[in-house]
Amino acid sequence: MRVLITGGSGFLGTKLAGALLSRGRLVDRHGALAEIQEIVLFDTSPESPFDDARVRPVNGSVCAAEDVVAAIGDDTDSVFHLAAVVSGEAEADFEKGMEVNLGGTLNVLNACRRLDYAPRVIFTSSVAAFGGELPAAVTDTTPATPQSSYGTQKVIGELLVNDLSRKGFIDGRVLRLPTICVRPGAPNRAASGFASGIVREPLNGEPAVCPVAPERLMWVMSPRTAIANLIYAHDLPAAAWGYQRVLNLEGLTVSAGQMLDALRRVCGDAVAGRVSWQRDPAVEAVVATWPGRFESERARVLGFQRDPDFETIIEHHLQEIGRV
């Protein structure tokens, strides 16, 4: 079978490709577990860190409908649509966010809709689907009330995936991802970026600033768990999803202060001491609209994974960067 990953050279895209290569098989368009013949990493200036004949980087933008159609072709079994402009950037550059997060998603869905076998489409939505006045804990039936352009664009994508699935054009599945941390590499423009930065930078011997109050709750998930859940979402039968193709994952609720405490316990005072507190109103304005507490019963019942605690998330990161 043939798999395409948009944002295939991004952090999650690369990790997903690596996990798929290790696994070797996915449920194909006929519902049977099949060997993965090809993984297309679709991205602008794609790079593949894999020495594997199954991986094919394809240069293109989700904003160019013809690029997307050419890459998906007429035999792609499954699309993981991860390409997106992150929250902080979508808020600062409204037009770019609309072009990539709405226009790009439309292009991907339209290219999939041309195929006559309803390909599986896995789309990543976000905690940013929620905002404003919220209950003490967000449940599976809490209305999406985004308070950012990023969240708005993600919820629109959710609606489109639901409708195209209902029509039988695609077999879509949407995961509302918690804030993913710890992300390696350079900071991005996600408003939630600090959740990775306050672990990653101190471990690199560099200072880090936590721009929110210590009591600010975050809803987080490790990259490893997120990737496992994306693959699990893909392989679940359509009947498990029913007419509601959008799922809140089971993230870990942790305050910024607790994140730092965990860092201190796992990595020691010297590392944790590199984090200072300095509130940034622009970051807080976005992050403060996101809920910190969820009761994601449906994800639990369907068998999705969760991280037990923030210490484990830090330990995952240490393994990723080869420090343990």
Next chain:
Amino acid sequence: MRVLITGGSGFLGTKLAGALLSRGRLVDRHGALAEIQEIVLFDTSPESPFDDARVRPVNGSVCAAEDVVAAIGDDTDSVFHLAAVVSGEAEADFEKGMEVNLGGTLNVLNACRRLDYAPRVIFTSSVAAFGGELPAAVTDTTPATPQSSYGTQKVIGELLVNDLSRKGFIDGRVLRLPTICVRPGAPNRAASGFASGIVREPLNGEPAVCPVAPERLMWVMSPRTAIANLIYAHDLPAAAWGYQRVLNLEGLTVSAGQMLDALRRVCGDAVAGRVSWQRDPAVEAVVATWPGRFESERARVLGFQRDPDFETIIEHHLQEIGRV
């Protein structure tokens, strides 16, 4: 001030224009009641039944961004965006629905966003925002869960209006309209069209078929009340809306059987006898996903209007067609 109505030659657009002409004034971009200098009826092949110098029909399609930009220009105070492909047609012709209901709305919002004074934008959404498993009565916080392409496209419009209003690009207001009846003229392709047809056709001496079960609940509103509410929504100050620019109106809950009983009481046995019952699975499949009962507390608190009973709705229609 200058007002533009998309779908300006449609049924609601024409009625809205007539009401605005009678009224003569609206709250302008500065928040003051101002004389209406011009009402642009924007439509494909627009026709104006008005002999009034303030009315200007403009030919164009919401699907053509350049048409919309040209019509809105740089001095339109307020836009009533009513143009849409109706529910039955959007379900039968997915691409057309997406082009008009999503693409057209994007074009209207983008044209408004260019203006530096955040024009008021009144957008009509629908009961079709709701579907699937619903509570006994839909409240102001019931999640939008559309089960039709029309409903999906309307909810996407709601999200965009909310986000552009939050960003200060527009001052948007969205009304979720009940099924509007009685519509005059020929049947359209709305799945709810029978709610008008079973009153309108018998009054014209013609037979009519009710394609749903007598116990099927409908959530309805007269054209007169809907128009009054569109104008009221326009004139309310932005502060009354806050961050939630989408409102469930207070429709009337009535079963198909009760509608026919009301027709019998108001117009007699001969008229009501022209209606026969013959269930149409295609119509029922769409209509059955819509809720019939609402508790629209916010609309009541904000001062929106409602119809007292279906007899009154029929009497409105008799006045409209000059039969009383």
